[in-house]
Amino acid sequence: xxxxxxxPQSLIILEGKxxxxxxxxxxxxxxxxxxxxxxTGRGPVSLTIMTFSENTKSxxxxxxxxxxxxxxxxLHITASQLSDSASYICVVSFHQGGKLIFGQGTELSVxx
Amino acid sequence: xxxxxxxxxxxxxPVGSPLSLECTVEGTSNPNLYWYxxxxxxxxxxxxxxxxxxxxxSEVPQNLSASRPQDRQFILSSKKLxxxxxxxxxxxxxxxxxxxxxxxxxxxxxxxxxVL
Numbered sequence: 001x002x003x004x005x006x007x008p009q010s011l012i013i014l015e016g017k018x019x020x021x022x023x024x025x026x027x028x029x030x031x032x033x034x035x036x037x038x039x040t041g042r043g044p045v046s047l048t049i050m051t052f053s054e055n056t057k058s059x060x061x062x063x064x065x066x067x068x069x070x071x072x073x074x075l076h077i078t079a080s081q082l083s084d085s086a087s088y089i090c091v092v093s094f095h096q097g098g099k100l101i102f103g104q105g106t107e108l109s110v111x112x
Numbered sequence: 113x114x115x116x117x118x119x120x121x122x123x124x125x126p127v128g129s130p131l132s133l134e135c136t137v138e139g140t141s142n143p144n145l146y147w148y149x150x151x152x153x154x155x156x157x158x159x160x161x162x163x164x165x166x167x168x169x170s171e172v173p174q175n176l177s178a179s180r181p182q183d184r185q186f187i188l189s190s191k192k193l194x195x196x197x198x199x200x201x202x203x204x205x206x207x208x209x210x211x212x213x214x215x216x217x218x219x220x221x222x223x224x225x226x227v228l
Binding site for chain 2: 034089
């Protein structure tokens with residue numbers, strides 16, 4: 001069964017600290033993996049997208065890693081800011097141009 | 113640049129009433145269009161997708177229907193809403209990239225639907 005599981009479900013950190021969010025998937029055949037940021041009450045916004053041949057991708061303070069062998073990905077946030085408070089969603093596409101399998105998301109709260 | 117619009121932003125409807133949510137995309141042609149629902153505390157669920165005018169694929173059996181009367185217009189409808197239809201509805205557009213893995217989807221601002 002094609003699934004995407006994220007951990008932790010929620011996370012609270014202090015402003016300025018780093019954090020890492022995890023994503024495990026059982027999607028096959030795999031096309032690409034995306035991380036989205038979704039602010040409360042808004043649509044998701046793409047942060048990174050990686051194919052199976054890429055093992056890291058950065059977007060400012062966000063760095064995503066991918067291990068296609070173990071089917072794991074992580075999103076590392078450096079020097080967190082209050083505006084990083086949001087839900088972070090891992091999404092896997094299991095064939096080109098096709099449907100996406102969404103994780104449940106990790107709810108991140110950055111406190112001052 | 114491309115933009116995607118959804119309206120209304122919020123909607124409160126009684127059980128049994130009809131529904132019509134609209135999504136339009138600007139700045140691109142022949143996009144793939146998608147309707148998703150996000151229930152509270154749950155991940156996004158794909159409801160419908162369309163690769164062209166009049167072409168609709170349904171992902172899950174449900175009380176909803178979709179239509180694509182124009183290239184950049186996608187409508188989500190229901191004849192009679194159920195309580196379980198409450199949720200956050202997101203429209204997205206995308207296209208198949210020429211290079212493997214370059215396809216992506218861009219989401220609209222969403223519509224919060226509450227069925228009472």
